[in-house]
Amino acid sequence: MRKYTAEFLGTFFLVFTIVTAVRGQAALAPLAIGVVLAAMVFAGGHVSGAHYNPAVTLAVLIRGKIDVRDVPGYLAAQAVGAVSAAGIAAAVVPAPHHQVALSLGGRHLVSALVVEALVTFALAYVVLNVATSSDHPNNSFYGLAIGFTVMAGAVAVGGISGGVFNPAVALGVSTAGLVSWSMIWVYLVANLGGAALAAGAFRFLNPAEFAVTAPAVEASTVSTLAEAA
Numbered sequence: 001m002r003k004y005t006a007e008f009l010g011t012f013f014l015v016f017t018i019v020t021a022v023r024g025q026a027a028l029a030p031l032a033i034g035v036v037l038a039a040m041v042f043a044g045g046h047v048s049g050a051h052y053n054p055a056v057t058l059a060v061l062i063r064g065k066i067d068v069r070d071v072p073g074y075l076a077a078q079a080v081g082a083v084s085a086a087g088i089a090a091a092v093v094p095a096p097h098h099q100v101a102l103s104l105g106g107r108h109l110v111s112a113l114v115v116e117a118l119v120t121f122a123l124a125y126v127v128l129n130v131a132t133s134s135d136h137p138n139n140s141f142y143g144l145a146i147g148f149t150v151m152a153g154a155v156a157v158g159g160i161s162g163g164v165f166n167p168a169v170a171l172g173v174s175t176a177g178l179v180s181w182s183m184i185w186v187y188l189v190a191n192l193g194g195a196a197l198a199a200g201a202f203r204f205l206n207p208a209e210f211a212v213t214a215p216a217v218e219a220s221t222v223s224t225l226a227e228a229a
């Protein structure tokens with residue numbers, strides 16, 4: 001339950017920041033989003049791994065660093081956190097009169113699909129390398145690396161796709177009316193697909209992480225064998 005609560009809280013404050021910053025037309029919205037994500041990763045990383053993102057959970061599952069039995073709880077906590085945050089944020093920050101839900105079609109829809117997959121790939125790849133690799137045990141920079149990746153993605157492609165990179169965020173911004181519900185499949189397909197590819201890339205580039213070592217033979221067994229010979 002501790003892990004699920006941490007996932008709920010981290011996702012809640014991530015989505016709350018996104019919705020309030022975007023509805024309030026904050027000039028530094030990408031910075032605020034990246035910083036709050038980094039802060040929540042540092043806050044909850046030791047409890048749940050600080051996924052706050054179903055795509056990251058998928059990547060970590062393929063990586064082999066989460067029990068499959070925990071996945072439904074993670075996804076439920078992330079979804080509830082996102083919807084709760086979106087509802088509260090939409091209630092306290094009124095949307096500008098000219099703001100309409102993002103809806104794309106044609107070439108623009110394809111562009112959104114591509115950039116969402118690419119940035120989610122980058123995000124999941126960074127998470128796997130800085131937060132799960134045995135080459136970086138107990139590092140102190142993982143939160144910043146993850147937050148900076150999201151911030152860079154929001155600045156670079158936010159104008160193309162909305163800069164979601166997270167199915168839970170997609171659920172939240174759709175609930176808050178920032179993105180049309182007709183776009184939800186784009187984020188689900190692109191985010192989960194990008195994360196799965198990132199996990200595959202991690203496994204390919206880090207074969208030592210998955211090497212199976214032969215069990216060590218106890219010294220007493222060796223001694224017994226020697227005496228028998």
